Amino acid sequence: MVFSSITFLFYFLPIVLLVYFLCPRRARNVILLVTSLVFYAWGEPKYVLIMLFSTVVDYTCGLLIAKEQRAGKSGKIFLIASIIINLSVLGFFKYYNFAAGSILGLFGVSGLPTLNVVLPIGISFYTFQTMSYTIDVYRKKVSAQRNILNFGTFVTLFPQLIAGPIVRYSDIAEALDDPKRGSPDMFADGVARFISGLGKKVLLANNIGLLWDALKVTPLGEMSVLAAWLGIIAFAFQIYFDFSGYSDMAIGLGKMFGFKFLDNFNYPYISQNITEFWRRWHISLSSWFKEYVYIPLGGNRRGLPLQLRNILVVWLLTGLWHGASWNFIIWGLYYGVILLIEKLFLLRVLERVPRFVRHIYAIFTILIGWVIFAFDKLPEGLQYLKTMFGVGVPLVSSDALFNLTSNLPLLIILCIGSTPLLARVPQKVKTIAVPILAVAIMLLCTAYLVDSSYNPFLYFRF
């Protein structure tokens, strides 16, 4: 199930809220567990078993690590078991076919048969979440969870199940065991956050996505420079407002149920260099890789050559995490290399140029990155880049101008929404404006969701 659907908003959520707040506090985790399983099974009826398997494995490994450690041993064997099992599940469902296809493509031999497996929703998120648990138990950062229902609630918690943020067990361990978690004010905050995320996703991301959809089907030879830039800017806005909107909805729902998830985005498009961009974009993922890959590899403490290797390893994995396809690997390495260059000298150079130049540099680099990200067929991405730089195409075209003018108000809203301007509005104004705006967003989102199945059957069209 997705948050931006009639089923979720007008059936699932009100029923869950009703049951959750009417039942005794002790039963709340079980209610969340059961409803989260329904939430997941709604879209993936069979794959719910994989998630349950993952839950049982990591619950058991956590307990065994703790038991070994009480006996004075390290418990490393169970940590390794947990990591191998998690990565195998992820590897099989997400990367098997890619690997099989790549072996065929690179070496011309079909070493592995391709299989008809569909990627289970959210698997990249929940395997990372559960791995963080066993690793943290091993590192004695958290104590092992004895109650499998509480642990299951952590793994399956529907607010962050499908698209993050990647919530670490340590972030919510305390709230999970606390039947008195949450408060009316926290709930109210959560509602406001949820509605703002819903608006970002349904009103902003989906609408600007229409522009990207319309432009990207233009045969590449017929596209103008302006259309290409407009298209990738639309994509940049779509992916940001879609993803951060989803994170806001997750964080808001978490608050409604008394959990505090960490922020996942911090106005990434105001960044002035790429190092800053990655501190502001998908924070829960980059900090996960930092904590569980970069630092264990030695981070920056073992000399520059090893640090450079570590950075490239992390970015190769980051690229691969985003999808099983070569363009994601290249996208990750693209950022790895740029971060290296920034670390070696570029950051120092940038300090000496005006602020707007730094900003243009960052946005330019990010947009080129999105081109690599958006086309899973590399030649298409390359052709698109050529179009952006005017190789053999006209500068402007009437369809680009038409799309620009008809989306101008939306683009202005998106620009403002990408900055902290609105957050800086004085509290007094917010007190009045936020609820009014939220109600308007709620009504508009309902209209958009109802409309999504509006499908006039024009059998008499011709």
Add this chain to the structure above:
Amino acid sequence: MKTSYRILAWLFTAFLAVGLIVNTILPDKGYSDSEKRELGALPKFTASSALAGDFTREFDTYVSDQFFARDMWVSIKGMSQYLSGMKLLNDVYITRDRYIGNFKISDKERLQNNIDAIKKLASNAHVPVTLLMVPESIAVYEDRLPRFAGPSDQKALAERITRELDGKVRVVFPLDDLKAHKDEYIYFRTDHHWTPRGALYGYNALQEALGRPLTAMPEFRAVADDFKGSMLFKAGITMPNIKLDTLEAPIGYENSDFSIVINDGKKENDGLMFDESHLKGSDKYRFYQGGNQPLMAIASNTGTGSALVLKDSFCNDMMPYFAADYKTMYVADMRFNRMSMAKYAKDMNVNEIILVYSSSTLCNEFSLAWLAN
């Protein structure tokens, strides 16, 4: 701050609860007039449908289709997009006085197939073939489109088709004739079709090319003045500045002038040139011949000669003039027919074959491929 957020939280939960209760209590609707389709119904829950994911998918459609005040929400959405500056909604331009469907050649391969099929028909047929290519209204009303809106390339399309058919098929594209009369009521404001007035200009261009006598513009009587056409529903919003359409019938043409046999008489009732029973329905354009019929044989006392007409719905409000001019006419719609039209023309011993297709049909309609049979 805290109080206002708490009020918001109450409003939010109340709205969800009201939605849940109202949607559960309200009876489900079956047919949607605005969408011309059956709305989703509550799916039956079975273990196999749930495991396959069918149940949840159908349930999602069901709750969206059956949401209370659905048409109101749909128009709120369209209106908000329009107010935010978007003038092209669901591929329909919203202009100051009419809805104009966008026109693009989206599938070049299909267009080529259709041209080839028409060529094949001409070489199979024993009589001359003429194509009346009906312009989509966007070509006539280019001046009404929003700034920078892409020009419709119908003229180039017509030139291409003429060139490719290379004298084997006579092509008539009456865009200039229609443009000369664009201040008259020649296309519906809310529908993609031309009106019977516009159809007459197109018809006379055809007749002129065939060397047959022209038809004088008759007087018209209004039969309905609240016709909501396809473009209005496709766009999803009712614009207050765009008047609903008047459906008209030419005076001097009566049902009794024509005898229409539908599907070789396999249909119980004979056809009507003007079928008033559809004026109360949601698709009032079906007033003309009751909508698209697979096959009609039309006889009139007034006309001369015979023809086989292969057509789309743009021909429907042109039919009275057509049928009055020919003694016998056979009219087929390829969407419901796969028989060989060259052979049929021979069997019926007609003098000529006339194709009446709009630019869109020529580009998008796959069933034209059967013309090659």
